[in-house]
Amino acid sequence: MNTVNPNSSITQKLGAVLFADVVGYSRLMSENELDTYNALKTLLSQIEAACARYQGRVVEVRGDGILALFETATSAVEFGVELHQISAQHNDSGSDQQQIKFRVGIHLGEILIDERGIHGDNVNIAARLQEIAEPERVYVSSAVYDQVCNRLRYGYEFLGPQHLKNILSPVSTYCVRSEVAGATLAGTMRPDAIVDLLERPDTPSVAVLPFSISGGDESDGWIADGLTDDIILNLSKFRNLFVIARNSSFFFRAQSMPPKEAARKLNVRYIARGSVRRSSSRIRITAELVDANTERTIWGERFDRNIDDIFDILDEVTECIVAATAVMIESHERQVMVQAVPSDLEAYGSVLQGQQHIFKYTRNDNRKAQNFYQSALERDGNYARAAAALSRTLNLDWRYSWTEDPGSAFEQALSLAQRSIELDPTDARGFGELGFVHLYRKEHSAALQSYQRALALNPNDADMHSDFADALAHSGENETAITHLQQAMRLNPYFPDQYLWHLGGAYYNLRRYEDVIETVNKMNNPTEGQRMLAASHAQLGNMDMARMIAEKHRAAHPNFSLSRWAKVLPDRLEDDTQHFVEGLKKAGF
Incomplete structure (x- = not known):
């Protein structure tokens, strides 16, 4: 693929190479060749136009694949995310069997250019990254990540060194998560192991x-x-x-x-x-x-x-x-260990299929999980596990405003958590969901009691330790919170950013601002920790850095309201809320 005629005119150039390929193209063609060809042709013309908007050019289109070159890694990643959005909009009008989805791989490095196209090992790396990417995801090398992590407001899930086909050395790889909120809760490996x-x-x-x-x-x-x-x-x-x-x-x-x-x-x-x-x-x-x-x-x-x-x-x-x-x-x-099992095998199957989606922590997957859990409860109204799981999806809807009526979702989450406990008082998950709802209703004693009951039932639940720690920090018990977060990280070495978020909150309450900065900078998601990061820099007198971070936060959350945020924070101590608001105001929020 990458042989070069020695007599041709060859130039070398630093560029960002993007490979995109259709998932299951052979199957789509075998099922409906003409419709697939026409749909892909229409889609490719939209994608080529979008590529030009990001100062890129499509070097080659081969059947179901796209090879494109960009001046910067930033433009390549923005286009990669846009490509999936274009494809999703196109799929809204089609059947489930004719969905056209892409995998995308991006690498940054020196490439060879001649009249036939672009060549070289760095082109091959982009192609191999595309091959291992999940559908509707963008996988990038560490060379790309280093350029974009502080420029683009996405989440970046570290996947570790990947052994790519016919590539001599492993390539450190990241998955770009364009749904910022979801990346906070998704489990992840970290470049610097603790x-x-x-x-x-x-x-x-x-x-x-x-x-x-x-x-x-x-x-x-x-x-x-x-x-x-x-x-x-x-x-x-x-x-x-x-x-x-x-x-x-x-x-x-x-x-x-x-x-x-x-x-x-x-x-x-x-x-x-x-x-x-x-x-x-x-x-x-x-x-x-x-x-x-x-x-x-x-x-x-x-x-x-x-x-x-x-x-x-x-x-x-x-x-x-x-x-x-x-x-x-x-x-x-x-x-x-004896837990209530459903009377209906299909109800159990619905819950298991819901688990396939809820751990992805995106708006669409949360909705799919919700539908599966609702289906399970419709088949077996006494299924405690389904009630607890449905409560969790409604909590996520409330937390990230993934629904038009977050307040109603929050109330339903409370009702379902209570119902789960009534159906099976030995299941820790119901108590965990109840603890979360109590915390944000600012019923601190009830929240802590619910989490303590949950951990008594399941002492190895890492997420429960982290959620309990968050409730402890908001109740003024920060040292105890840190202990539980350390236990959570040991039980779950590939822990989500949320653990670091909670840990940063406890450090901030203790005025340990440098520890906050070190902790938040380990988050793969560069957006959700920015409030805490800016406030800590401001409290240390690093005003230029604080204001720069605040500006990035405004770009990601243009509708952020400091007064509303102060009301949402579930602190038991008014001093803790004012301490955080003070830092944010100093930073320019």
Whole structure:
């Protein structure tokens, strides 16, 4: 692809190379060749026009792929995000089967240019980044990230060094998240690991890697993910176990690494993993537990059951893993594991499919998750897990104004959390959702009690520790909040930006402004921490920096109101609210 005629005129130039490719193009063409061709032709003309608006040029269009060159990394990333928006608008008028979606990869470096186009290793890197990108996402190299992270108001999820096909050295890669709010809650790897949080705990420690789909249809992935989720949840309830959180375990979904390597990265003793194969009426689950110290499988089992027996399988797999780790569990803790299961298998399936969307933390995925949870409750009105999960989606709607009536969503979240607890008082999630609602209703004692009850039921829930820490900080108990955040980060090494956000808030209340700046600068999302960052710089007298950050915040949130923000903050102590407002005013808000 990149051979160059030695007799042609070649120039070298620094540029940002973008590759975009249609997802599942062969399938689309085989199903409806003429309509796909015409739709893509129309779409490509819109994309080429947009490319010119960002001072780029389309070098080549090959069937379903686009190769474009830009003067700057900033223009290339802005265009990459715009490309997905153009495609989404186009898809609004089409059927689900004829959706045209792209993957995009961008790299910055020196390229070779001749009369036939652009060439070189840096062009290949952009192409390979596109190949590993998720649909409707933009993947960029660290060279691009370094140029845009402080210029563009997107979230940047660090994916670690990626081994790309036919590229000699691994390329540090980031996923651009254009939905700023969602990036705050999405679990993520970080370029600078917080090593001191990763000491192996004294108690038996285990990570449950995502179960894989063996044969069959990849669309059955929700079954494997759901079983993994439930095993993690059930194991987390045992106080004598240290269990890695879901976010961090699921980072290993697409990585086929030996158990010893996964255990080393998470610093745990045991790795549990398995696979799922489903036919029309049967399901086969294989599971094993590996001691990473010896690399020996200390327990393995295969479960062949009717699909209707899925709840019994879950109990068996979890109990066997616990027994294999030789954890002495008291009888009353064993009872905590008995959770209410739905009477309807389809209700359970709806909840598992909802989980596929809620952890992506975007407006559209939150709406899809909401629909699945609502469907589960319609089929089984006593399903506590569905009520708690639906409450969480409504909380997100309220927090990010993802609905036309956030106030109503907030009230519904409260009602559903209360309903979840009534249906199953042993499920920590209902108490966690209730704690969140109480906090923002400024009912601090009730919020702390709800979180304490949730952590008593599930002491290994990393997100619960972080949410509890936030409630503690807003209640004036900042040192205790920091302790819980450290525990959350250890349980969930690939923690979301939200943990850092909460930690920064506790430091700010303690007037530890330099710690705030160091903490917030570790966030992958450069936007949501800007208020705290600007206020801290202002309190330290760094006025030029404070005002520059405030200006960036205005560009991202032009409708931000300081007076409204002061009313929303759920601080128990008025001094804490005024202290933050003071910093923001100094910064120019």
